Amino acid sequence: MSGESIDQLFAGLSNVTWQSLVMLLVGGALIYLAIAREYEPLLLLPIGAGAILANLPLSPLVGEGGMLTVLYDVGVANELFPLLIFVGIGAMTDFGPLLENPKMVLLGAAGQFGIFLTLILALLLGFSREEAASIGIIGAIDGPTSIYVSGILAPHLLAPITVAAYSYMSLVPIIMPPVMRLLTTKRERAIRMTYSQRPLSRRTRVLFPIVVTIVVGVLVPFATPLIGCLMLGNLMRESGVVERLTHAASNEIANVVTLFLGLAIGSTMQGTAFLLPSTLAILGLGLVAFVLDTAAGVLFGKLMNVVSGGRFNPLIGAAGISAFPMAARVVQKEAAREDFSNFVLMHAMGANAAGQVASVVAGGVLLALVAG
Amino acid sequence: MDNLGFGLWLTALGMGTVFLLLVLLMVALRVIAWTDRRGRRARDAAASGTPAGPAARGAAGDAAPAEPPSGLTDDEVAAIAIAVVTHARVRRLQAAPAMREHEPGSHLFANRWVGIGRGYQQQPWRRGA
Known part of the structure; x- marks a missing residue:
């Protein structure tokens, strides 16, 4: 047996680097968070697995013809996977609470302040304009939007941005409450709001996705792929005539695409490209973006409280983000903490649904301003 | 700047x-x-x-x-809701201990049902089963 054959047999061992070892640990940590802590397991588990598979020495899964690279080229590089996920999200989301109370749309807009404030911070830290916009979009608190925007503006930052977006999204119940309590008084948190359910006709529910697509698509063409796919899913759901498609979009397609997306994102977490000071900065700025979003929402809620003569509970402002329906649940929990019989969930759901539309709009606006 | x-x-x-x-x-x-x-x-x-x-x-x-769309008054709707909840509760209490041990809807409750279903499937009461 020649020395060359032996070298080839142990090629894996001789190609282990400290970066790949660290990334194996990072992948393991993501899998741990997914399994033991149940933090966004649907995505963090495939991402962790992708990171491990991509960082094994001489991994045939990455590189030309490798499965993970093929997945990346097929669905992430051309933005297909995030858009397919948006169809699924649209098929799963009930925009009824928003349609019953259209003024909640404003809270959705306020919840996007974090994007732009984080963008300013990223610029001050020395990131380029495209990179800063990609980091800022973590503040949309919406995984597919973050992937879509950063995939176009700064593909080299896709991995840390995705990991930050999804990790912090699962930490919404931990990140939001302290900010909400800090910015509101006990009296404000205990404000009760009357809720009267308004019957919505099928026509209204069907018209909503069509109108939103046309209004947003005409005014911000960059947002058309995002809003178009989100609203396509919702149109299928509300039309009630394509049950099989709705079911497939929200289950089979969403599940398969989530797996592929996770693996493809994980494969971009290669040690040499991921273990940089900028990754730490992105993780830090992502947290700042979440805090700023919550703070801006609550402050806008306080403004609405003043305008309404003290009848608006400012906590609801914090629900104007895209983490649906987690943010609404957190708001309800905080309101009930102050007054157990206070029921603000449906108002918060309205703001949360608005946050979903608004985050997509903000993503399109950001793309138009920076990439346009 | x-x-x-x-x-x-x-x-x-x-x-x-x-x-x-x-x-x-x-x-x-x-x-x-x-x-x-x-x-x-x-x-x-x-x-x-x-x-x-x-x-x-x-x-x-x-x-x-x-008129409300259902044609029922608020009191009638409330009475029906209470009747449904009470009926569900009574049925649960009347059920076998294995079923009422856990709240319906919980995983443990579902496990009980799976256990009971398997028991029926195996038909232990039949000769030679």
């Missing part, structure tokens, strides 16, 4: 556009809701044989409150 200026400009323009778009969307939603209400009123008026004009609406409003 350039970056800060660019960031501030982007924030003002970006948030301004987001707000403007969403205000437009709010207006569109209000218009849809308004046409929806109008259509419903017209349909209700046609069903009751009265014209759908404002005067007729006023007269109808003075005469009697609008």
Whole structure:
């Protein structure tokens, strides 16, 4: 047996680097968070697995013809996977609470302040304009939007941005409450709001996705792929005539695409490209973006409280983000903490649904301003 | 300093556009809701044989409150809801101990059902089973 054959047999061992070892640990940590802590397991588990598979020495899964690279080229590089996920999200989301109370749309807009404030911070830290916009979009608190925007503006930052977006999204119940309590008084948190359910006709529910697509698509063409796919899913759901498609979009397609997306994102977490000071900065700025979003929402809620003569509970402002329906649940929990019989969930759901539309709009606006 | 200026400009323009778009969307939603209400009123008026004009609406409003879509009063709906909940509770208490041990809907409750289903499937009461 020649020395060359032996070298080839142990090629894996001789190609282990400290970066790949660290990334194996990072992948393991993501899998741990997914399994033991149940933090966004649907995505963090495939991402962790992708990171491990991509960082094994001489991994045939990455590189030309490798499965993970093929997945990346097929669905992430051309933005297909995030858009397919948006169809699924649209098929799963009930925009009824928003349609019953259209003024909640404003809270959705306020919840996007974090994007732009984080963008300013990223610029001050020395990131380029495209990179800063990609980091800022973590503040949309919406995984597919973050992937879509950063995939176009700064593909080299896709991995840390995705990991930050999804990790912090699962930490919404931990990140939001302290900010909400800090910015509101006990009296404000205990404000009760009357809720009267308004019957919505099928026509209204069907018209909503069509109108939103046309209004947003005409005014911000960059947002058309995002809003178009989100609203396509919702149109299928509300039309009630394509049950099989709705079911497939929200289950089979969403599940398969989530797996592929996770693996493809994980494969971009290669040690040499991921273990940089900028990754730490992105993780830090992502947290700042979440805090700023919550703070801006609550402050806008306080403004609405003043305008309404003290009848608006400012906590609801914090629900104007895209983490649906987690943010609404957190708001309800905080309101009930102050007054157990206070029921603000449906108002918060309205703001949360608005946050979903608004985050997509903000993503399109950001793309138009920076990439346009 | 350039970056800060660019960031501030982007924030003002970006948030301004987001707000403007969403205000437009709010207006569109209000218009849809308004046409929806109008259509419903017209349909209700046609069903009751009265014209759908404002005067007729006023007269109808003075005469009697609008009927709920189900045709049931609030008290009747509340009574039905209480009856359903009570019935479910009684059925649960009457069920075998294995079933009522855990709250319906919980995983443990579902496990019990799976266990019972398997028991039936194996038919241990049959000779030679």
